[in-house]
C-alpha cells in the first residue's frame with residue numbers, strides 16, 4: 449500500500465519554483481490497479497518518481513511524504529520518502545517511461561537480471577542457480593529463457609518491454625509502478641503487454657500503478673483512477689464510475705472526447721491548452737478552459753474533497769452536490 453500524505457513538490461528553477469504536486473492526500477491500496485491519467489506535462493511522471501523516491505534536484509518535496517507499507521513473508525514493513533529506495537526491487541519496482549532504453553544495449557540480459565537482484569535475495573546461490581530461478585520465472589510468464597542470452601538490441605520492442613516487466617516483478621514486489629508501459633508499441637503488442645501486467649497483478653495480488661495519457665488503457669485495465677490537471681489531482685474514483693458518470697468538468701470533457709464504437713459523429717477535443725506550470729492562473733487552473741467557470745473559480749483554488757462516497761473532486765461547482773449529500 450502507498451500512502452501519499454499531504455504531498456507537495458516543486459522543481460527549483462532559476463525562474464522560480466514550478467509547483468507540480470499540490471497537497472495531495474490519497475492511499476493506493478493493496479490488490480488494486482490504480483491509474484494516473486492526464487494530458488502531457490500535467491505531472492504524472494513527477495508523481496510516479498516521487499512515489500518511487502526518485503526525488504533529485506531540481507525536484508524537491510516541499511511538504512508531506514509517501515509511505516510504502518505492507519507485509520512480506522510474514523514480516524511487516526514500512527518505508528517513507530527518503531528510505532523507499534532501500535527496498536527497490538524487493539518491495540517496490542518501477543517500469544520507467546521508454547523503459548526499453550533503460551537496458552544497456554551491449555550487456556546480455558542475463559547479466560542485467562543478475563545485477564538487479566539484491567545480494568540478500570541471492571543468499572549463497574551461485575550465478576548459475578540464480579539464472580535457473582530467472583529462467584523458470586520467464587517460463588511461467590510464457591517467455592523463452594533464450595532471451596537471457598540475447599543483447600537488448602537483438603529483441604523487438606515488445607519483447608524488451610516484457611523482459612523489463614519480468615525483471616520488475618521477479619522479486620514479487622508489493623508495488624509495481626509503470627510509466628506509459630505501452631507507448632511506442634503497436635496496438636497488438638500493447639494489448640499483450642497490458643494483459644501481462646494484469647495477469648501478474650492478479651497472481652501477486654499486489655498494487656499496480658499505471659501512468660498513461662491514454663484513457664483507453666485506463667478503461668481496460670485499472671480499478672480506480674486519478675485524473676491530473678496542471679500539477680494536481682482533480683478527480684479520483686472507481687474507473688467504471690469515472691467513465692460512466694464523470695463529475696469534474698475536465699473529466700467530463702476528457703471522457704466526452706473519446707470515440708464510441710458504432711458512432712459516426714465527430715468527437716471534439718478540449719479547446720485551449722493547459723496553463724504553464726511556471727505561471728498558473730489564480731483560482732482553479734482549469735477555469736480558463738471550463739465552460740461553467742464563475743468568478744469564484746477564477747479567484748479561489750477549489751479544495752479536493754469527497755463529493756460522494758469514494759468519489760473525490762476539486763471543483764467549486766460541486767458544492768451544491770456536497771451539501772445535498774450532507
Ligand SMILES: Nc1ncnc2c1ncn2[C@@H]1O[C@H](COP(=O)(O)OP(=O)(O)OP(=O)(O)O)[C@@H](O)[C@H]1O
Pocket residue numbers: 459460461466468486487488489490491492493494495506661725726
Ligand atoms: N527538470 C525539470 N525542471 C523544471 N521543471 C520540470 C522539470 N521536469 C518537469 N518539469 C515540469 O513539471 C511538469 C510536469 O512534468 P511531468 O514529466 O511530470 O509530466 P507528465 O504528465 O508525465 O508529462 P508527459 O506525459 O509528457 O511525460 C512539466 O510540465 C514541467 O513544467
